Amino acid sequence: MRVGIIGAGAMGRAMARRAALAGAVVLLADRGAGHAAGRAHRVAREAVAGTPGVVEAVTPRAALRPGLVILALDRADSLEFLRRHRRTLTGKVLVEVTVPRAEPRGTQMRELMAAVPGARWVRACAAGDAESIYRGLIDGHPVDVFVAADDDPAKIRVIELVDRSGLRALDAGRLDRAGVLDELTSLGREISHRLATPEGWAIKLLPSW
Template identity: 50%
Template sequence: MRIGIIGAGGMGGAIARRAALAGATVLLADRSEERARQAAERAVPGAPGTVRAVSVSAALRPRLIVLALGWQDGLDLVESRGPALADRTLVDVSVPTGPDAVAGGVRRLADTAPAARWVKAFATADACALFSGVVDRQPVDVFVASDDDQAKVTVIELVDRSGLRALDAGGLDNARGLEEMARVGQQLRERLLINGGWAFRFLPGW
């Protein structure tokens, strides 16, 4: 599997790590070539897959692309590259804040590039938890929402192969709920002065 990741910050580097552990070939792009190179080096130790720092154009070629960007940066990218994204599976990990939190999040991205297959995932855990893969010795849960079943299954399989636990979170309308969960998690981390990673975990009573 080939995966493009746009953004080599904390989230982009963590997702590159999980994809490499899943055995994928990862093309990682960032405005800073040096940051992309360093993130690629951190992502590969002990992993069967590979991570290579590339240009944004190269990272947009795979069928599966992760937008590890802030919401506005993601929107700007989608607006400028819309035609090139047709039939690609695009995974949005952003957590809009302020007026953007009400404006529509991933739904607005999807309206901007309606020919793409949109997925919301990875938002309900921070970069530290995703990179390590565990919180309190438990695998991190990744909630995956999409209206496109094929795209959703592709992301779920990637997450499961990476050592995390993927959970089908329903359609893209539920992305708003995942973003709200993420905002609560971020606030709790600040209020509780958490130094390590945090993640939401689903604990059903069977």
């Protein structure tokens, strides 16, 4: 499987690591050139260590070639990026993984979808922060990832990738649940901030199996 990832920050690093652990060939790009391109190269070297996959730092245009593209940018940056590359992204599986920082959260997801209405949209919401996703475990349990989509084949494709990566995918239903998932992770981040948890955080659905 080939996976494109746009964004080489904390979440992009975590997604690249997970996809490489699933054995994927990952094309990782940051938004710009210069310092951003250098960061993508550093993140690629770190994310691929000890995995069966491949992580290559590439240009944003090259990262859009796979049929599955993960958006790991802030939502405002994602929206700008999507509008610029709308034609290229039409028909691809687009996976939104970030947590919005401003209200209204559900509306923001709808804005992304409206920017590329011809894409096969999936909301993959890891119930934890980027560090816990990168490590894969929280208190010895795999981090849960809630996956919502109206396109069932696209959803299954993402669920299989998540499960192969060592995390636990949970079918969260249709895309109208995106706002609920945004609120879930926003709450987890707020509680973690209040408790000052240096080791990262995750919300776990029990029982585990």
